[in-house]
Amino acid sequence: MMIDVRGYGKSSGTPTHVGITEDAPEILDWLLAQENYKSNKPIVYGASMGTQIATHITAEFSDKIDGLILDGAITSFTDIALFSAPEEQKAVIQQFVTSPYSAIQDIKNIGNTPVLIVHSEGDSAVP
Helix, strand or coil, X not given: CCCCCCCCCCCCCCCCHHHHHHHXXXXXXXXXXXXXXXXXXXXXXXXXXXXXXXXXXXXHCHHHCCEEEEECCCCCHHHHHHHHCCHHHHHHHHHHCCCCCCHHHHHHHCCCCCEEEECCCCCCCCC
């Protein structure tokens, strides 16, 4: 199953961090109610910006998930903003660029869920 979160792709609505965190548990519950998942747990996959919510949902519901794959993982929105900002703007970014979830924090809470991280040292957009 592939999801376009609200406001992205063909989904309606406006993308917000809070909206995405509200949608993810509902999507997981819907998926787990499907016949194919009544005896199987899903593997959650996130790419780029989606790695943050993939990590967040896995941390929150690790007992319902069999694995986590992160492709081009973003550690946090703050980190990505700091990576590309001029030095004189970094203090303001550290103070004001936040979100309700951060992969670098959430990954500490996924318990024994297996994780595969796919990333390149040569990625110039995501450190």
